Amino acid sequence: MREVAVIGCGMTKFGRHDDRTLMDLLVEASLKAIDDCGPYDGNIESVYVSSMLAGELTHQTAIATALTDQLGFIPAAAERIENGPASGGSAIKSGFLAVASGMYDLVLVTGGEKMRHVSADRITDLVSTMTHPQGEYAQGVTLPSLAAMFTRLYMAKYGVTSEDLARVAVKNHSNALMNPYAHIHSKIALEGILLSKEAEINNPIIADPLRLYDFCPISDGAASIVICSYEKAKKMSKAPVKIVGFGQATDTLAVHEREDPTTLKAVKLASQGAFEMAGLRPENIDVTELHDAFTILEIAESEDVGFFKKGKGHMALRNGETSLNGKLPINTSGGLKARGHPVGATGISQFVELTWQLRGEASGRQVNGAKKAFCCNFGGFGNNVTAFILSKE
């Protein structure tokens, strides 16, 4: 396999984009990523677009072909990759393997979703289409309800409290304040969302024990990276970031079929695969983006990736180890919780954030001297997970 590097990245602001189409967002992120490469020789030879719901929400299919035309990259190859909320990670994997194989030298990977123009009920239903059709969907299971049941088990088994969950939200909102691309720019505190009379109004129960601030928002947005062979990257870019590790794993579609539902086995296996390929261990990582669609997931993933012992992630959080100035900052971008979660863009926006971190371009939220970065994109309720490790040369 050839070595592969990221040489350009860009994203739209995540949030509401009522007056723009999904294509507008994909184009903006793509052009920013291409611009970010600086002057480069050669042409984009292949375009991968990740979107979970382009057809259902924007009535457009074959959107990768449309983007390739829109950007003037014809006759470049083009594919759309759909893997639920891990669509972004899967699209990066596709580009990574296409370059690693030697088939293409220069590849664009762009992901996006336009979700705010329909009702939240419709989104909740559409997102639920990735659950088990007979075992979950037909029983009325939604992702929030799965997360609530998962959280209850976690609380009972490991002593995680509602305060711990709120701490994830407070930390990630705080990080997002320094990320101009984040959906949510609002400072919150434990007092306002949990420990006061107003909290019941500010932060109502949605799916017991989860409250409003335990959920990521529904966002519009797009993110994009340009990748190429490391050989080419060294010539083209002043600051190429190497993709040194990749892993992926699936788990049972239905959560109740898992031997231990509190263990995210696909996160474990995907991470192991990535660390093995990179020849690194969790303690080598300086900064990480985890898939905190629900606050509990940041805690659980931080354990199953191997950063903390099982059941101890919330203690690391309490101790500030995962804060911006902690030992292992998690979700410096604000995470899904506050950067936002335009589904198809998410995995790619994690890459964008980590590329900025490794280049030292993350301004107010920069992790000093970051050299190795890890991200985890989480499909379904942990049934298809991708993990990547990035390295500063």
Next chain:
Amino acid sequence: MREVAVIGCGMTKFGRHDDRTLMDLLVEASLKAIDDCGPYDGNIESVYVSSMLAGELTHQTAIATALTDQLGFIPAAAERIENGPASGGSAIKSGFLAVASGMYDLVLVTGGEKMRHVSADRITDLVSTMTHPQGEYAQGVTLPSLAAMFTRLYMAKYGVTSEDLARVAVKNHSNALMNPYAHIHSKIALEGILLSKEAEINNPIIADPLRLYDFCPISDGAASIVICSYEKAKKMSKAPVKIVGFGQATDTLAVHEREDPTTLKAVKLASQGAFEMAGLRPENIDVTELHDAFTILEIAESEDVGFFKKGKGHMALRNGETSLNGKLPINTSGGLKARGHPVGATGISQFVELTWQLRGEASGRQVNGAKKAFCCNFGGFGNNVTAFILSKE
């Protein structure tokens, strides 16, 4: 790049499957492809599923994850690939590159679509979502209307007649009679569909000059292949079929933006790419599957692939050169016209047919001594095309 081979293939009957889900069809095709490998060492490490409209038509997303679970292949990686009607070709490309890169040894590629449970109007609309949203879709353009305009130009420029179009249908219906997996098993003749009084009733105009028998049917179905490195294939399979050439190209999304709308530039470039990689020329091909969603497309593609001079494809057809016993049999399976077109399955079913041909397993429709085979999967109205060349060892 490592050499890659097909070691197993299978498909469901194409047609109506009112009492079965898309998942049922994907599972049947996958299990047949796996069974067809014979005893094999190692596990399926990655699953690619092609489907254009799984979400829209069956309300299920992340279906590749679901299939991986259903087949018991967890923790194998899984992705769904969507590229309009070329989804199948794009999924094979993804598997091909994944094996070629060295990432995976054994990969399952399965495609399917379930379309017959909704109205033909709904299908026509959903298929049109791959056209240009502003320049075509919003103007009421559908794929049949694009095909009709394309045919008019072709008739005016090259002298193709309605009889030539009907000849494609007659030939492909005839081939399909010998394919037990084909959607349509009905013998037709020029007299019955064009040259008689009854023809107006049997074969009415749908989009002038195209008549009913110029269109492929709407089908349910699935098709599947297992691919692996050629090194491994030689040990595992008695009759591995090598993937020796691959090419892909995009063209303008809107057909009217093309300099010469009668030239399928993406077909030309994708084919050139495949022939170049294989070190072969069109005259080396013994059997081919082209994307005849509309009868005119078989004629036009047979020219732009390079089998016949531009404007002469219909003459080769008239002379019987593309018949089963001709110099270059086209669509021995019956093609989209008669084998059927469950969109996500189509590109993979072409591979299945060609694998059978190269192994000498195509019974009544076998092309004697076939050694090299070519197929072309056509996305949009020729805006994203994949081409592959297969070779008997």
